Amino acid sequence: MILGSLKFLRLNFSLTAIDKIFIPKNLKGNIFRGAFGLNFKKLYCQSKEICIDRCMDSNCLYKRIFEPSLPADIAPSGLKNIPRPFIFTHTYEEREIIYPGESFNIGINIFGWAVEHYNEFIKTIEEIGKEGIGPLRGKFLLRNVYSMDGENNKKIIYDKNGMIKNPVSFGFTNNFKPVSTQFKIIFNTPTKIIYDAKPIYNPDFYHIFSRLRDRISSISYFHNNTDLEENYRALEEDSMNVKTLTSRWNFVEVRRRSSRTKQLQDLSGIVGYGIYDFLTLDRAEMFYPWIKIGELVNVGKNSVWGMGEIRSDFNLDLKRRNINLC
Template sequence: MYINTASFRFNLMPLESLILPSYKGSTLRGGFGYAFKKVVCALKDKECSECLLKEKCIYSYIFETPPPSDTKIMRKYPSAPHPFIIEPPSEKRHGYSPGTELGFGLILIGKAIDYLPYFIFTFDELGRIGIGKGKAKYELKNVICDGKKIYDSETKTLKPSSLSNLKSYFLNLESEDLNRMHSKINLLTINFLTPTRILYNGHLTLDLEFHILIRNLLRRLSLLSYFHCGGDPSEVVFKKIIELAKNVSVKERHLKWYDWERYSTRQDARMKMGGFVGEITFKGNFEPFMQIIEAGEVLHVGKGTAFGLGKYEIREIL
């Protein structure tokens, strides 16, 4: 099972006083969705679920992400995981004066990497539409990849080398010998940086256990691999991995619930999007799981990842 990703940094320059909420992921993702549909949608008066073009439409693939009609897995779900992650700035500030730079990260996954020009064009267009309170205008100043400027507002051109920024994860999860893997690592601390919404038995959980984390990561990574990277997760020994994960215990838990809301234009309602943040330390044998956890460190975990939710970092390995 493998997953390809590419990471970019978008730098915006407000042209007017810009007011944003503390957590900016919703504003950026919501604005992107609105502008993206305006830019690429051929039948704007149609819902994606009813549209004849939905399986060949760029907007539908990126933002609605329907599974192919002939899919062998995930048939009961109306949509596949989105092939992009917007990572908003961690700063809590609300106000940005004209000329003050605002940057955010963008991670593209699999086939979506080829659509980088659409993301750049859309965020440039969104600057003319405006975001935040009062719809303040901004300029997309530049896009950075691996420390190099691949797009800037002066030339309005994208360097061809930008599409070669690939990072691949090859996850060896097919072996029945996973239970033979042992390492010197027996303590692992994970710090959840953005609200993390992990479901277990149909409910959001705060009492995180290691096997619950691994279940969610396995599901997300396997679906991203299958739908967006041409991978085949059918040989992954899910049950074996989860059984091994149950042997890992919680040593310390310092998680707290972080509540926030977003306004959904499509549903015309405010939606609660709370999740847990903070640190948790696990104790056990981590060798069978490190490749999963390290991939999740880039690709996030749980619900709402397109907003930047579910971002974590590995703090300590002992």
């Protein structure tokens, strides 16, 4: 299974506020992404003296992670930018104010070649804690970091003494044998699905799959050196045979101002769920890996900020859950 060659690392950072920290609603991922980019560049950019706006050194670790660019001889159809080899997770936060002594967390999923640089990711989060984050520049302490494998087994790789142990990276193993054709997809954070150049607010499965297909295949090609060699046209046609049973989507408006360009950016999207029916067990087994890998890489626009966080449930008992499909 070619999808199984993809390499992932899931990190969770346990933090304790030293100062009062203000995190505007739905902008936790954006705030960490901005601070992370600035501090990663400060620590690891090899060409700071020439990098006024964008990094010019193609071998620089900062550029490869934060500003990857398409090779001149490669122009995949419709692809404008290479996806970054990481996303922020655990970006949903009920609290807007985190008081001194209170705990919170942030996660990072890393893909492909970038998993070997986990140490730089950890050191950068530690540096952010010293510099402060959010509008109040509140400082925090990095208590520990643990990695999780594909079965959610945890391993502490960093503690308050600064000890770093080898984390557990993993590939996707598909031992799934469906017993039902029905499944549920949940968007936990605002998700922007674009199809035929238009935003989709009530997605059928093929809308979601088309964006998963593009994102996963690009991550595989550019960051895992693997061409998935899938028959994408046949997959897309088959995804259109998946039936929508019911759904409940809500539009959430989110905007942020870029610290670099000062322009207002729209991060709005839908949250909620859709319940679908593959109609055949073979189709369920075929699409399952794409959906589960989507849980590791997110889907739609602004994924690196933690937008487009997707979860799934393949163990639906619709009668027991009293879901009205009428």
